[in-house]
Amino acid sequence: MVAIDETECTGCDLCIPFCPFEALLPMAENPRDKGKRPLIVVETNCVGCLSCISSCPTGALFEVEIPADAIISPLIHPTQQPAVEVVERFKRGGLGWPLPKQR
Ligand code: SF4
Ligand code: SF4
Numbered sequence: 001m002v003a004i005d006e007t008e009c010t011g012c013d014l015c016i017p018f019c020p021f022e023a024l025l026p027m028a029e030n031p032r033d034k035g036k037r038p039l040i041v042v043e044t045n046c047v048g049c050l051s052c053i054s055s056c057p058t059g060a061l062f063e064v065e066i067p068a069d070a071i072i073s074p075l076i077h078p079t080q081q082p083a084v085e086v087v088e089r090f091k092r093g094g095l096g097w098p099l100p101k102q103r
Contacts, residue, residue, distance in 0.1 A: 008060035011036030
């Protein structure tokens with residue numbers, strides 16, 4: 001799985017389109033006094049593909065290894081997570097994929 005170091009996350013949103021599973025989403029409420037709200041990893045969506053890992057300019061994304069002998073998967077028993085914003089990916093004007101536009 002992947003996690004975000006919240007202190008390093010500027011809320012720039014650059015990583016969002018790099019996740020094919022929409023697991024990187026902004027917090028619905030900003031816990032900070034100033035600056036943009038950070039993102040969280042939605043545990044139930046993250047499959048640990050690491051497609052996002054090098055997309056963060058501040059290095060806030062990091063891999064969390066799940067021990068091979070882990071009995072309970074966080075996908076089955078996710079921790080309580082704060083509410084997140086909906087980010088439109090695939091409608092007109094949405095973020096889409098982080099690939100150069102063809103034509
Ligand atoms: S790219 Fe990095 S700093 Fe920007 S929102 Fe994603 S985790 Fe936060
Ligand atoms: S590891 Fe894969 S599924 Fe998890 S947040 Fe990154 S891109 Fe999304």
